[in-house]
Amino acid sequence: MSVLIESVAATELAVLMESCVDTGAAAAAGAMEGLRRSYRWLRRNSVQLLFERRYGVRTSDVVGLEEFGLARQDRVYYSAANWQTLRRTLPRRDVGEHDVFIDLGSGMGRMVLEAASRYPFGKVIGVELSEQLNDIARQNIANTRLRLRCKDVDLVRSDVLDYDIPDDVSVVFLNNPFRGETFATVMERLIASVDRNPRPVTVIYFNPVEEAFLLSTGRFRCLRTVTRGRRSVEDSPFGSVRVYAITERAGA
Ligand SMILES: C[S@@+](CC[C@H](N)C(=O)[O-])C[C@H]1O[C@@H](n2cnc3c(N)ncnc32)[C@H](O)[C@@H]1O
Numbered sequence: 001m002s003v004l005i006e007s008v009a010a011t012e013l014a015v016l017m018e019s020c021v022d023t024g025a026a027a028a029a030g031a032m033e034g035l036r037r038s039y040r041w042l043r044r045n046s047v048q049l050l051f052e053r054r055y056g057v058r059t060s061d062v063v064g065l066e067e068f069g070l071a072r073q074d075r076v077y078y079s080a081a082n083w084q085t086l087r088r089t090l091p092r093r094d095v096g097e098h099d100v101f102i103d104l105g106s107g108m109g110r111m112v113l114e115a116a117s118r119y120p121f122g123k124v125i126g127v128e129l130s131e132q133l134n135d136i137a138r139q140n141i142a143n144t145r146l147r148l149r150c151k152d153v154d155l156v157r158s159d160v161l162d163y164d165i166p167d168d169v170s171v172v173f174l175n176n177p178f179r180g181e182t183f184a185t186v187m188e189r190l191i192a193s194v195d196r197n198p199r200p201v202t203v204i205y206f207n208p209v210e211e212a213f214l215l216s217t218g219r220f221r222c223l224r225t226v227t228r229g230r231r232s233v234e235d236s237p238f239g240s241v242r243v244y245a246i247t248e249r250a251g252a
Helices: 002-022 025-055 085-089 110-118 131-143 180-196 211-216
Strands: 100-104 123-128 153-157 171-175 202-206 220-227 240-246
Touching: 085 110, 085 202, 085 220, 085 240, 100 110, 110 123, 110 131, 110 153, 110 171, 123 131, 131 153, 180 211, 180 240, 202 211, 211 220
Parallel strands: 100 123, 100 171, 123 153, 171 202
Antiparallel strands: 202 240, 220 240
């Protein structure tokens, strides 16, 4: 499938390049940039779909929360982070059997699957608002052909505001799941958990839309940034991942 997409896109590019000679060069160059972007998007998505078919999982849809009557201000629709996001941001050597991973807003479970299959976590948790999305995550875990290194996977159906983050969680994943007050409340609770039970906690934030709030707490130190292409997070948070450590309370 990806070979077909690549050859179609290459032909279209060639035709468009020829049109640059005949028509307004600026307009054609703009169109070509758009086509290049679509081509990259198609290539990336076809690779992700082939991966899903191979491993017997379904996580690629984009689903609005209106479909389930759950849309509210602050809540973000379902769209998965790229497969390999964890591989690019979290070295395997940093994870041991005492580590606990949590994806807040876990959707169809793509990052739960990546965490449980790639790393020796002691426990992997997903927390998801929608029952329908969480059911699909459960089916993915039950039916996948990925080998799960971590056997203790818990998929919790809950509004994150009704969920208590366990005091042994050590890696928190967020793919821009909620914003505003909800985001602030959850991050304050995470800080409170670290203060109750001091421990190293890594936060991996894909599309870090609410980074300003994290930094305003004075408790999140950015360790690294992974961006796609040449964009910077300052241009747009979308397409970037930031990794933070939660620092100790002043005077602790
Ligand atoms: C952008 S998707 C991320 C999905 C998943 N983390 C991934 O990267 O594959 C955001 C998810 O957060 C969920 N969500 C939004 N608000 C929530 C809330 N208050 N509590 C729990 N989950 C929520 C949505 O239903 C959606 O599945």
